Amino acid sequence: MTRVESTTGAVTLTATDLLDALLRLVQDLSRDLSGSERYRRLLTTLRELFSGDAAALLRLDGDMLVPLAIDGLTSDTLGRRFRVGDHPRFLALLARREPTRFPADSGLPDPYDGLVEGVSGDLEVHDCLGCPLYINGRPWGLLTLDALDPERFDSVDMSLLQAFLSLAAATVSVAERIDTLARNTEEERQRAEAYRQATGPRVREIIGSSTAHRQLLDEIRTVANSDLTVLITGETGVGKELVANAIHAGSPRADKALISLNCAALPDTLVESELFGHVRGAFSGASSDRRGKFELADGGTLLLDEVGELPLGVQAKLLRMLQNGQLQRIGSDSEHKVDVRLIAATNRDLAEEVRSGRFRADLYHRLSVYPLRVPPLRERGRDVLLLAGFFLEENRARLGLLSIRLATDAQSALLSYHWPGNVRELEHMIGRSAFKALSRHRERPRILTLTALDLGISTTHASVAPQRAANQAGPDDADAPGDFRSSVIAFERSLVSGAMERHDNNWAAVARALGMDRANLNRLAKRLGLK
Template sequence: MTRVNQTSCEVKLTASEVLDALIPLVEDLTRDLPERERYRRLLTTLRTLFPGDAAALLRLDEDTLVPLAIDGLSGDTLGRRFRVGDHPRFESLLSTREPTRFPADSALPDPYDGLVQGVSGHLEVHDCLGCPLFIGGRPWGLLTLDALDPERFDSIDMHALQAFLSLAAATVSVAERIHTLERNTEEERQRAEAYRQASGRSGRDLIGSSAAHQQLVNEIRVVANSELTVLVTGETGVGKELVANAIHSGSPRANKPMISLNCAALPDTLVESELFGHVRGAFSGASSDRSGKFELADGGTLFLDEVGELPLGVQAKLLRVLQNGQLQRIGSDSEHKVDVRLIAATNRDLAEEVRAGRFRADLYHRLSVYPLRVPPLRERGRDVLLLAGFFLEENRARLGLLSIRLAHDAQAALLAYNWPGNVRELEHMIGRSAFKALSRHRERPRILTLTAADLGMSANPGADLAVPALGSASTNTGEASATDFRSAVTAYERTLVSDALERNNHNWAAVARTLGMDRANLNRLAKRLGLK
């Protein structure tokens, strides 16, 4: 092995020739080019400045060199993988930071033997030059240049070669950064899509024909086409997330992601990271950089459910993002600019929360630019039957039945009930009742009919509040009507707590916040109800 050693016989390229060759590569750094084309142009320039018969660009992948671009070598070279330990020439090239030229009589086997175009069989005496490329101080790969003439590189211009290598390293660095950005963008897109699909409700429509429902639909249509921040209010289970989805779907941002975060479902220590992201090492367990929900929703919509549960410290940082569109990941001093439309939802009276000092007044006014109240199910009249039909059809498909229908007494019971849990309670009741009713049939029916008793409800249409029946699913209407007051209250409490548990993935802290209860009191109630 002999290093390139320049002497007085060296023939230098003129500055004009070097510039003419390098300027197109400099211009390429600012262009959006496919990686393969960017590297092809790099090798073309290399052979223009330093005429040879074959050139290659190889990336070091652990202990293997992977060809990324070739010029003058057979096409199958791109499919080869050169393990460095098996090729002494490559090993020698990677052991130094300087260009290396091998003597024509070198005993080291040539990795390109039989691969140079126009040469068949063993590759005879030729000139071979290799240059390591370093990115960020680490070896990235190699540039190789071969010529059949053993004296081709005798007069190589080292200044021009060093200038080219610097530009080659910049080209590779740009290509690597673009590849990393594209990969990260795709990963974030996949995460956003996963969040959207995981919500499970994005494909549902707003169903109803009542005056209260039509007024809501009209308001959604008005505000959707704006960029206003919307505060969706309403009782638990009315469908605030569906309203948020409808606003996003009707907005100019509909083709961008809608990202959701349930502020009540996370510990206070994780909410900030979920919203704003973090950098590696920001806290214990932060093993890599991570984008928050705001960055995931950039260009689209961010839906914050149960926004009234945000800690005061996070509220201040959220206000800053809403004011100037800039955020900082935890542990980072760098600011990220985001363009996000915010939709927030709560079942709390935020004005009262402000008066109690539990919610910032400035954030409340920033969120409630357009307040939108979702009416409870008890104000929507016969919409309950339309919604029941939707949930019956969902369960029919899930259970593999021809049809599931409601008996007259079941319809009367649904209309008479006060629905403290709203649409979510109706959904759970229909699903539970259909499953239990089907399990009582020895033979699978073609049509399953649900009665008031199957629903566990009173069939008395004059009742202000229907009471879930106690005991087994076969309890009849008369037994339900005869239930004493204390048992009815206990059953109602059990239903409320059970539904809250299901909605909050059995997170007792979140259940306590949802029900507005002290955690210790909730624990005692759960034990009395047999839920713990």
């Protein structure tokens, strides 16, 4: 690439440079590339042409800007969701159709401060360009370019940048159309939107880019557009409820209700009433007729969470209802039909529960028409950094900070940690660590950096829990032989035991400390022989 150097020493882009770059991108439009690869090449070209330190492509999704591709920013940036109203620079960029450059002394905080890759300390972005992208006349998102040198973009010709933007918009449009044809994305978006309108609060996105994550999304898309009964399995905290929400949102029933019942959160005497309802006088305290979850979910979807906790008597009645589709309230002689798509979720091995006589084999086969395993966080590689970025941005907004970032040792610790509590543990860890790190500052910092010490994870002993409960084990335990499952059980036992000692066997306090539901903790303790 031929560059012209100005008398001030700044590198100036020539029309020939731009033409060469545009030709490469035009050629890419006719190639069979994934959307992510198209976006990566776009950002690489942008940085080459205009000599930036970092670039990002963000899609506008309601009031959120979602990073689709980054170049020169930390990995966790991809997991962040930037609420436009929280970031004045993004508001300013979206308010104009032309490229905008912010002066080096601008008082508007930059969302990427502290997120430039390979920069130590709290060095902030000093030169910033941003450009809105329009597809079919409507705002689609933003293309941003940042530099640490406050004079880096002095020589940028805005007309050449505008020409580049036109091709960037074409690249985005091609990627969008290919994705729409391949996955019928627009139909799924409309269904998800209808679900959000019907059920109120916005459904959390399932974030990740690993092979295991993509396989999970493929399975969700495969089974969503059917009425098959789905059995979602996975460890505590992996996000089984999020998967159930995604299945419902992508189904033809998305405009109807998704009703959930946590089978472990109710006494055995109330589970049947919650499922099937009752009539007045059916039992002591039944002062009026009451519809059960099946009736409330009529036309929609019913999620039975922790289905492995159902008593055997209720299992028999549930099986009968699933076989004939007829519902009978407690205390009533009449039956009526309901149209419900059933999704069940459990962290238990139901096949083993069947062998041990704690779960009916016929019900198990009824529920597992389409078994779907949610992988634990330790199998998802660098997804942990994307998820961390999502939780960091949530906590940044909650704490009113400009930016929260992860130090290099914190990223390494997150990647090497075993994650017995999975995504839920990560969420609690990020929230707790951000609050503790902030409390140590006498003055509120512009950029809060979390270290491995803040997270409570040792980079040299990745299996050590934040509470250091594993230190309760014997000195030879770390090198003791054994299969993977035995090691996990030993770790869980030491973790719970340590928490019990610190909280004087107060189970409510132990559950809070471990970030677990108390009923789940009780079951875990029984399985580990601690209760």
